[in-house]
Amino acid sequence: MEKIGYQDVNQEVVQRCKGGxxxxQYELYKLYAKAMFNVSMRITNDYAEAEDVLQEAFVSAFKNLHSYKGEASFGSWLKKIVINAAINAVRKRRSELVPMDERTVANVPDEVTEDDAEWQVEQVRRAIQMLPDGYRVVLSLYLLEGYDHAEIGEVLGISESTSKSQYSRARKKLLEILKEPQFVA
Amino acid sequence: MKDRLEKFVQDNREEFDVFEPRTELWQQICQELPQKSPEKEAKVIKVSFGDRASFSADYFFMRVAAAIVLLVGCGLTLFLMKQQTLDTAGTLAANQSITTEAPEGIEAVAPELPEIEAYYASQIEEKKTELSEYDLKVLGLDEHQLVDKELADLDSSYAALKKQLYTAPNTDEIIDAMVQNLWLRTKVLNRQLEILQRLQQNQQEKEPTQEPQNDDTTNV
Structure with missing residues (x-):
């Protein structure tokens, strides 16, 4: 997440955006589009949908800029909009996002033995993409977007403990996928 | 055990962002954003830059407020106009049927008045010319003068009503009274015409018998 110093840099641009x-607006878009697109990609796991989400989020952000009071950095404010839009998109697509039902949980073995195999970023990234929606969203929010479980719970409408257990299951599943033959480098 | 994955992701965080949106996407976003002219932009920037950010917010608020006022105004005008046209359409239809049958309870609004006046004026004029024709032929001039006086009274009260029309809040009632007034005149004239007609008829019937009567009297 961006620091306060970063926010100050953007404040002038944000102020101009408020004036339309x-x-x-393009400056801000250029600055954040890629990062936000990847956030959207990780949650939706679909290029076209991620673009729709990004478009919707930026339009909504610029239209509602007056509600941004600068209490958080612009980046994290925008990120929240992107995450919400992306989660809505996934929910629309699949009704059974989070919490996951027991059926999926049962597929995951409790014990995953950790080995010291070297990971490649691309491997891990693709392994995350292979996770089911519910797992992928929680794991991405926690690992990559830097959300804590309280924030994840809030944004997904689940309890903090659900987020925690969901994350640990997702993590196990991820490590399992990483051990699959096609992922072992 | 937990740390390894987290640490790995943290260390390689940048490399996880591998996707890029299409460059055309900005154009699509741009199209959905409200358009603003460069002049206005410059104005807002300058003002909001000065000392207070709140001023730009105020400026924005003023614009929104102005837009809302304008919209509400337009809406109200349109609504009232629509209502009025509906109203006048109703009274027009009512007038047309009523003037030929029973003119009681005419409800009119101000724009209707010239039309009503013109209608009654022509009616009154017609009746008056008819009357003046009788006037020469028939006796009973006294009564006719009475009618003239009554008409003059109605005329003055009509003028008073018309003056009130510009100051009184309830125009409907006054216009009602005015129409009533006009109608009363035609009625007075009609009555007079009827009387004269009957008189004439009586005279014409009597005329053939008048001579013998006269003869009788002379004979007597």
Missing amino acids: DHRA
């Missing part, structure tokens, strides 16, 4: 300045 398209160039300022």
Whole structure:
């Protein structure tokens, strides 16, 4: 997440955006589009959907910029909008997002023996993409977006402990996938 | 055990962002954003830059408020106009049927008045010319003068009503009274015409018998 110093840099641009300045809006877009697109990608796991989410999120952010009071960095404010939009998109697509039912949980063995095999970023990234929606969303939010379980619980409408257990299951599943033959480098 | 994955991701965080949106996406986003002219942009920037951010917010609020006022105004005008046209359409239809049958309870609004006046004026004029024709032929001039006086009274009260129309809040009632007034005049004239007609008829019937009567009297 961005630090306060970063926010100060953006404050001027954000202020201009509030006035409807398209160039300022483009500046912010350029600055955040890639990061936000990857956030959206990780949650939706679908390129076209991730783009729709990104578009919706930016439009909504620029239209509702007046509600951004600067209490958090612009980046994390925007990220929250992207995450919410992405989660909504996934929910629309699949009704059984989170909490996961027992059936999926049963598929995951309790014990995953850790080995010291070297990971490649690409491996881990693709392994995350292979996780079912519910696992992928919680794991991405926790590992990559830097959300804590309280925040994840809030954004997904689940309890903090559900988020925790969901994450640990997701993590086990991920390690399991990483051990599959096609992932072993 | 937990740390290894977290640490791995943290260390390689940047490399996880591998996707890029299409460059055209900004154009699509742009199209959905409200358009603003460069002049206005410059204005807002300058003002909001000065000392207080709240001023730009106020400025924005003012614009929104102005837009809302304008919208509400337009909406109200349209609504009232629609209602009025409906109203006048109703009274027009009512007038047309009523003037030929029973003119009681005419409800009119101000824009209708010239039309009503013109209608009654022509009616009154017609009746008056008819009357003046009789006037020459028939006796009973006294009564006719009475009618003239009554008409003059109605005329003055009509003028008073018309003056009130510009100041009184309830125009409907006054217009009602005015129409009633006009109608009363036609009625007075009609009555007079009827009387004269009957008189004439009586005279015409009597005329053939009048001579013998006269003869009788002379004979007597």
